[in-house]
Amino acid sequence: MAGNAVPDWVQSILLLASLGAIAYLMARQASEAARMAEQERVQAFTEIECGDGSRKTREFRSGDFVGGEAADCPGGRVVGIYTVKVEEEKAGRRGLIPVKRKSKS
Numbered sequence: 001m002a003g004n005a006v007p008d009w010v011q012s013i014l015l016l017a018s019l020g021a022i023a024y025l026m027a028r029q030a031s032e033a034a035r036m037a038e039q040e041r042v043q044a045f046t047e048i049e050c051g052d053g054s055r056k057t058r059e060f061r062s063g064d065f066v067g068g069e070a071a072d073c074p075g076g077r078v079v080g081i082y083t084v085k086v087e088e089e090k091a092g093r094r095g096l097i098p099v100k101r102k103s104k105s
Contacts (some may be wrong), residue, residue, distance in 0.1 A: 041086040042085055043084055043086050044081065045082055045083070046064045046081050048072050048077065048079065050072075051075020054100045055079070058072060064078055065078060065082065066080075
């Protein structure tokens, strides 16, 4: 062992601690990714009231805020911002879902 060398057992402990920290961080990242995948998907909309009293709804744009002006119609003001859950299509089910109709008797 030279004058300032670190003993082998200290190097082993540091190596094990580093590997343990890396394993913990990888497990935490995988857990976070799984949680994010399970979250509901939502889409944001902005509701606008025009100067003539009519209302319009459009997709949310960055910078929209309640009470802010909207250039979508004359005298338009943002009166609401809301989200709607987006339904995801399940694999193997495409197209329209058949509707059961009552038979005429």
